[in-house]
Amino acid sequence: MSVDATGESSDRTGTSVGYSGPRTTLSERIGQDLNDADFRYQLRQSVRNTVYWLAAPFRGYMALRGSMTYASVFALLGVFMTLNVIWGFPWSGMMGAFFAILFVGFGINRIMRPVLRLNVTLPRVAIAGEPFSLSVRLTNSRVLPAINLRVGFQREGLSFISRSALLQHWDASPPVSVQILRSGEQMQWHGSMRFDTRGVHDLPPFHLASTFPFHLFYARNKIECETKIAITPVPANPNDDPTSRMMLAEIGDWTQQLVAGAPVEYIGNREYQVGVPVRRWDFASWARLGRPIVREYQSPSIQAITLIVDTSQRAAAKPQAARENAVMTDEQRRFERLMSIATTAINEISNRRVQLTLHVTNQPDQDAYQNIQTANETSDSMLIRLAAAKPTPPAAAQAEIVETLEACRRRPVLILSLIELDDPERQELAEQLPSSAKYLLIEDQPSTSSNPTKKSHSADRRLD
Amino acid sequence: MAAKPIHRRREMISADEIKPQRWRMWILPTLLFVQSAFVGSAFGTFSFTMMIYSSAAILVAATVHFMGGYDALTRELVLPSNRNSHQQNDRSSKTTAPRQLSKSEAMHQRRTRLRVIRKFVAPILILLMTALGVLPRIDSHMAGSMNFVALFVDSLAHGTLFVSIVLWVLFPYQGHPAMLACGLIAVLMAISGGGVSHTINGQLVAALTTLVGYVIGADHILGRWQLYKAIRRRHKLFTRRLKSREQRFVGGLNAKAKDPLPNSSVSLKAADTRGPLLFYVLAFSLLLMSTTAAGHFANQMVPGLRVDLLDRLSDSLEKVAGGTMIGSSRYVRGSRLGQIRKHMMGDPKEVALRAYADDEPGYLRGTIFDTYRGGAWTPVSERLMRNTRVDADQILARFVDPEAPAETPLRTGKDLKERNRFSVRKVSEDDVIGTIEIHNVPLKGQFVFTSLATEWIEASVYGVRLTHHDSVTQGVDTQTPYVLGVGANTPQETLIPIRRDIMLDVPKSIRPLMTRMANNICDGHLTARAKAKAIEQYFQANFEYSLNRHASPRDMDPVAHFLTTSHPAHCEYFASAAALLLRAAGVPTRYVTGYVLSELSDDSAYYLARNRDAHAWVEAYDDITERWFPVEATVGRRYRTFHDNVTADDTANTSSDNYLNEDDDRSPLAALLGWILSFRTSDSLTFVFQAAQLPLFSLVVLMLWLRHRRRISAFGDPLEYESRQMLTRVDRKIRKYALVRAPGETLHQFATRVEEAATQSPETPLLRQAADWYRQFASDRYQGRRPEPLGI
Known part of the structure; x- marks a missing residue:
């Protein structure tokens, strides 16, 4: 198992967003017939795309479910309640408001979800159970700013206390709120972390959560740090037992x-010169000769x-x-x-x-x-x-x-x-x-x- | 404004701040005040709700004062572990300031007590306050005529409002998420209780105001909640984890491992230190616009859907709810035989309608039905006929526009709303003989009641929709009174084939019986009116009226059973049987339900109809005169309608003239003042919300775009900016050929790659040109010259 020599990770992009370029180059595309490999590749791609689009509603549902706050849950209940307009209740305006909160609010939240690049600075080693400080540099590479953020290693939300949270072998400083990180700007998260068990550990993922706009929805994003840290054993203490x-x-x-077993031998005296290691002054000779004299011993x-x-x-x-x-x-x-x-x-x-x-x-x-x-x-x-x-x-x-x-x-x-x-x-x-x-x-x-x-x-x- | 130089950019370090912000302290009081006022004004309990609100406000002020301010309260709530440090501080300062200590200690004790109250007494307190809110309302409803829907709506609105107020007292600064839900329910109930008008504008203003309150409330409450809850949960989690962590260490947990980790902070190097306000405004503006759009859409769609759904669902639903008390507290539709009977018997004395007229208004129609199947009547819509008839679109509902402002002043109440007149008939005849001013009970549903001879309606309108029977299904605000102009004659129209077919329809299963009976009864009667008369007489002679329920065999149609056994029955059976018999005799008929207004109020001011006055009758078409006429087949009843009263018309004219004269006499200043005063709150809000939305949105977008441009150009000189733009444009063009500049690749290297690709590509000239351009660009930039754009 190898540890990064500097203990620092390189840049990582949070999610695969943005243009990553087509997979085939021009030379591959032009003047060549589609051979079997190409065909298989394209087939695989098309199957993957089909599955991607077919699963889109389900993914949308899961995303909506995972990102609802009290405000959006109440709005959803409000939609159900205002469906009573068909019995003549005068709630068509309110129905519009609830639909706007749900759909437009969710849309804005998704569009403005934070996608940041991350760069972690941390020590190479740390002792188990002892806090070490680390800083995470976050860069917003999107055109849109990231607003109303909570950033930190801990995941916050409704299922905060769970068995896995109780048993997790690390702890980090709590997340912190950030109002806005504009496009192209950087910020640095400073905090402490502590691992309880010895070993070479992967740093847990860094969590970003945006509640823009108006805490109607959560947009959560998890960035893998892809960095390891060596946690050394706690030194045994004589007072333990x-x-x-x-x-x-x-x-x-x-x-x-x-160290001490080898005899320390006396070699002789010599006059002090700048740079001579001073092991012991020979004050008697100094007094006698009027010049600073040092005794010389052979080091073990x-x-x-x-x-x-x-x-x-x-x-x-x-x-x-x-x-x-x-x-x-x-x-x-x-x-x-x-x-x-x-x-x-x-x-x-x-x-x-x-x-x-x-x-x-x-x-x-x-x-x-x-x-x-x-x-x-x-x-x-x-x-x-x-x-x-x-x-x-x-x-x-x-x-x-x-x-x-x-x-x-x-x-x-x-x-x-x-x-x-x-x-x-x-x-x-x-x-x-x-x-x-x-x-x-x-x-x-x-x-x-x-x-x-x-x-x-x-x-x-x-x-x- | 010039951008800030890089060296002067500030580094901001921020950490979580739990200290309350001064301006935020006013959010909850303001929102609750508005909510209390709205609920109070909607249900006429303004002084009551305001009294409760003021008491709560005093309580909150006292709590905050005696607990050491918002700051201390929040700290206490968030950080229970602070107590130790607090006590330590107290101990250290014991010798120096004993008086101060006792004060702070007392305060601390008070705060602890408040926490205990919050934990254990809160549910009881909430229950008590809810009871306080609900019981007086129930009491006031019990005292008057009982309407269960109104009672439920009223109690729910007050109950939820008071729960919100209790939560505010318990959590004075940060509030509680349940307040959001309570607020929404209270507003919905207040709207349905008549808090705002049913016009689209009234609806939208209510919705937009609610939206504003809701997003502000959500942002404040959930923002605080997220922060405080996170801190408290973290404390809890940390304590609970200590045990499982302890055994991971061979020598046990040492002091470093036991301590909680320090809080994190964030440092931000930003050129622009302003907050995200503009983005908030933008999001807010988007929400407003979409609310308006969705509200309009819902308003357009809902009536159509309602007709469809009601037709399909209401039979079964009314079957279930028809006999219950809730069923009788709504207006009756009476699609299924027996519903009107249940409605009449549910709460017979409850007032359903009030009408101001110079003469007895008589029979007012609520719903008109077309086809009969197995004991239930349904109106036919174009959607239902689309599959069977090509000319189905001839029975499409029509929308009419108001023709003129209302001329008839209201006889009672303030005439605040702007009312307009629209004609109901397809062929209008100017023969109005009098007016009926109708006051619905809003909570009983949106029904527009008209007389058969109605010529026009003056009401607060918004996109009126009329069925092929000329009955109003949408667009009249029934919150406010509406005036019917009743003509001397019943409407005249030529019946188109599809309508004739619909109104001659008799179910196959009972057609032979009906035809046989119709032939017997109408033997020798040639005209529609004569046939109707014969049928009326047949029923009067051979049948008995009874409100008792008479069960018919499962396998037999109830009307057929009624006709064969001649059992005592009520209006629905007589009307249905008469309608079907007339159809069998070749007379187009329609089945009508509504109320009969014949009772005069105690002070003789108006006529009223109670639930027991619900009725069903028949309207038949006379081919000779091409007019509709009523058929009353129910035993012991006689059709009555509004009769001529010219004096009423005259007085109306006089009064409107007077009004105009008075208006002319006023000075311009008074007119202006009057205009300003008449410019109501909802109007101004409508203006702000509707007219100002788009400009606001555009302004914010423009500001954001300008700022974006400035920021980009601020990173270097304009030349740099332009060159980068140029490069980006060419990169985008070349990307189409699957050529993407790698991050570490120089322009010359990329140009070589593009050239290589050009040798294999049919688009050679462009790629070659691009490769040359990249080289030239690199050279120009190196020499500090302005590069030329790629000339394609």
């Missing part, structure tokens, strides 16, 4: 050891750490399940916990200025362990990869891990996994695990854990 605190502490300690060699996120899970749940079902399964919950801890680990390691290479087992990436791309990989793009992570079968993941370990033989490797190392499915890995690698089992949360005794069990399995 004891197990995560323990695991995070372990990751921290391990990284600390790697920057360690490159490889983080392997083992996404293997036995009962691999369907990826969409979290969105569709209101309740998350235990497996999904465990997997999300792995992702959260991996996110914290990435943040932790990146903060220590240690070069980090991420490998996610469901994303076999040749470059990742050949150290070509990874040197420059930002934590953002690593988080995006976490966002796209999905459960894999344990056997395939083991092969991946072994391969990765071979590629970075002497480099320290941190493996985060949901499967214990003494599990039969990790036997091969257990045998080959080098000393520089740390295998960290992600424990269940205390509340959801089926075996409370496991809590005290050390997660650390460092093998020789």
